[in-house]
Each structure stands twice: as structure tokens, then as C-alpha cells.
Amino acid sequence: MIRGSPAPELRVPLERLQRLKPLRTWNVDFEASRLKDGDVPLQVGDVLVIADKTIRVELVLDQTSDGVMVAGVVSTTWSGDCSRCLRPVEGTATAEVEELFEEHPREGESYLLHEEFIDLEPMVRDAILLELPVGVVRCLRREECSDLSLKFLGAMDEEGDSEASAVVDPRWAPLEALVFEEEEGPRNS
Numbered sequence: 001m002i003r004g005s006p007a008p009e010l011r012v013p014l015e016r017l018q019r020l021k022p023l024r025t026w027n028v029d030f031e032a033s034r035l036k037d038g039d040v041p042l043q044v045g046d047v048l049v050i051a052d053k054t055i056r057v058e059l060v061l062d063q064t065s066d067g068v069m070v071a072g073v074v075s076t077t078w079s080g081d082c083s084r085c086l087r088p089v090e091g092t093a094t095a096e097v098e099e100l101f102e103e104h105p106r107e108g109e110s111y112l113l114h115e116e117f118i119d120l121e122p123m124v125r126d127a128i129l130l131e132l133p134v135g136v137v138r139c140l141r142r143e144e145c146s147d148l149s150l151k152f153l154g155a156m157d158e159e160g161d162s163e164a165s166a167v168v169d170p171r172w173a174p175l176e177a178l179v180f181e182e183e184e185g186p187r188n189s
């Protein structure tokens with residue numbers, strides 16, 4: 001793809017918002033490599049989103065007097081190595097977003113609303129980076145991991161076993177089941 005042009009998956013034409021109802025959904029799946037800063041990995045420490053992993057975007061766009069409000073869920077799969085046994089570990093990063101896009105964005109508060117489209121990429125990137133686990137990542141095969149640690153690492157401390165595993169934050173688990181309908185109107189709860 002041409003560097004600098006947003007992936008179509010992340011470029012919402014504003015005319016769609018205007019022509020259809022004021023509130024509409026934008027649900028797309030795309031590979032992480034489609035992000036235009038494809039060479040800059042989505043990475044925090046040793047945890048990253050590999051280029052061929054799917055990023056799922058499930059959003060509701062709502063035109064307001066200030067700009068366009070974008071809310072929903074951005075999710076993907078991260079990869080890393082277990083801090084103890086070095087086995088590869090994967091997990092899900094699920095970010096809940098609610099962001100305003102406006103013509104004159106305020107740094108750290110809102111995103112740029114282009115004249116004819118919304119470029120979701122900066123928001124998607126920020127949302128995922130914030131959800132990647134920071135610090136210790138532990139594999140899910142606890143038994144084997146512990147065995148290994150005993151075998152090779154001797155009396156290594158057992159601290160953090162209860163909380164250090166970087167699996168999905170249970171608070172977001174219900175969001176994984178959340179599905180927005182493509183052409184349906186607002187579903188207010």
C-alpha cells in the first residue's frame with residue numbers, strides 16, 4: 001500500500017455519516033500490517049502485535065455539534081515471551097474507546113477530523129498500545145512453567161504468581177462478546 005494513505009478500513013468517509021442516519025456503525029477487521037506506520041510495531045517492551053494479527057474495530061460514530069464522537073471496542077492479539085520459561089505467550093488486548101474527532105483537535109483530548117473523512121488509525125494505535133500488558137508476562141501453562149522454573153531456575157522467587165499473568169483483564173471479558181450490527185440503528189442500553 002502507499003505509505004501515508006490511510007488503510008481504507010481505517011478511513012471513514014464523512015459523507016456516509018451525512019447521507020445516512022446521524023448515528024452509524026463501523027465494524028472492520030484488518031491485519032496489523034495495514035497500519036500506515038507498518039514499520040513501527042505496536043509494541044510495549046517485549047510485548048507486540050505481530051504484523052499478520054487481526055485488529056478488530058467495532059465502532060459507533062455519532063455526529064455531534066463539536067465533531068464526530070467515536071465509541072466502541074478495538075481488539076487484537078498480542079505476542080510475547082513468558083518472563084519465566086520464555087515460551088511464546090499470546091493474549092487478547094481489548095480496548096474500550098470513546099473519542100471525539102474535531103476540526104481543531106486538542107492535544108491529548110481529541111483527534112483530527114479531516115474535511116472528508118475520519119482517519120481512525122491514530123486512535124486505534126493509541127488504544128492498543130494502552131492495552132498491551134506492561135511488565136511481567138506469564139504463560140498460561142502454569143504447571144509446566146513452574147516445573148521448568150524449578151528445574152532450571154532453582155529457588156527462584158514465587159512472587160507475583162497470583163497476579164502477574166498478563167491475560168485479558170476480566171473487566172473487559174464481556175466486551176469480547178459484544179457484536180455491533182452493521183446496518184442497525186443505535187442500540188442504547
Ligand SMILES: [Zn+2]
Nearest residue numbers: 082085139145
Ligand atoms: Zn512460562
